[in-house]
Amino acid sequence: MDALRADCTSCFGLCCVASAFAKSADFALDKPTGVQCPNLLVDFRCGVHDVLRGSGFRGCTVFDCLGAGQKVAQVTYRGRDWRSAPETAAEMFEVYGVMRQLHEILWYLREAAATELFEEVDGLTRADPATLVSVDVEALRDRVRPVLTRHSDERRAGISGKEDRRGADLVGARLHGARLRGADLRGAYLIGADLRDADLRDADLLGTDLRDANLRGADLRGALFLTQFQLNAAQGDARTRFPAALTRPAHW
Known part of the structure; x- marks a missing residue:
């Protein structure tokens, strides 16, 4: 195990x-x-x-x-x-x-x-x-x-157009379908943010607060430093994709 x-x-x-x-x-x-x-x-x-x-x-x-x-x-x-x-x-x-x-x-x-x-x-x-x-x-x-x-x-060096949102206050932000591939979201506050269908592939999520963030349909494959408790704190569904090391929360 x-x-x-x-x-x-x-x-x-x-x-x-x-x-x-x-x-x-x-x-x-x-x-x-x-x-x-x-x-x-x-x-x-x-x-x-x-x-x-x-x-x-x-x-x-x-x-x-x-x-x-x-x-x-x-x-x-x-x-x-x-x-x-x-x-x-x-x-x-x-x-x-x-x-x-x-x-x-x-x-x-x-x-x-x-x-x-x-x-x-x-x-x-x-x-x-x-x-x-x-x-x-x-x-x-x-x-x-x-x-x-x-x-x-x-890991993120070759991704063009990546955003720097480190430590940003994005509480309740409307980011439905946002293109955030490779973004630096370290320590960002995404509490209750609408991230439905957002592209978060290869984003740095170290310490990102995802409590009640809506990740339905979001793509988090390759997301860096994402933990199980961050995923558990968010809302997701069967379409939400994430790194293989994590498991789909039972309440999704």
């Missing part, structure tokens, strides 16, 4: 305990860090998994840990869960927070084919808890950022 794909059956429901969320349109209740969600069962499965959206937990259907949960459960703590070993709980939740970020970095490095740096970060994910919680993730991101930029520039 792909180590960067979430496997909830090998986890201890870490996202249901370590994560905090506030009552909103995405979550039906307030839950602080370290307090388990009331829907978490004794076997670490979700009691409302099949009806999350109808139960007021839409945010859970968007989330994806990129395999960090099972790495913490099965590698870092070697199968010892926080319930049977409560003395590990606080540390385990902190480790999980770091691991999530490291796995996201690994996702990007794998796409950029940055083998040496990938192996370095992958080695960190296999370290002991004390080492993991001491990782300076921001310093690591500073090293990774230029590597990803170089890969993006090289």
Whole structure:
């Protein structure tokens, strides 16, 4: 199985305990860090998994840990869960927070084919808890950022007419059928944007906010640094095309 794909059956429901969320349109209740969600069962499965959206937990259907949960459960703590070993709980939740970020970095490095740096970060994910919680993730991101930029520039170099929309405020923008092939959309805000039938092939989508963006019929093949949680947060349909490494969200 792909180590960067979430496997909830090998986890201890870490996202249901370590994560905090506030009552909103995405979550039906307030839950602080370290307090388990009331829907978490004794076997670490979700009691409302099949009806999350109808139960007021839409945010859970968007989330994806990129395999960090099972790495913490099965590698870092070697199968010892926080319930049977409560003395590990606080540390385990902190480790999980770091691991999530490291796995996201690994996702990007794998796409950029940055083998040496990938192996370095992958080695960190296999370290002991004390080492993991001491990782300076921001310093690591500073090293990774230029590597990803170089890969993006090289991949998009031959595309004519590409737009630079890096960090742009495109909330609710009307971009139906827009030609955005090869566009730099890093960090852009496309919340609720109308991107139906848009051409987003080879666009750089690193950190792009696609919450509730309408991607019905859009073409995202070859899109750079697109993650599963970005796709989950958007609206799409059977016509939406995207990189093979991702899966079509169940709610589309």
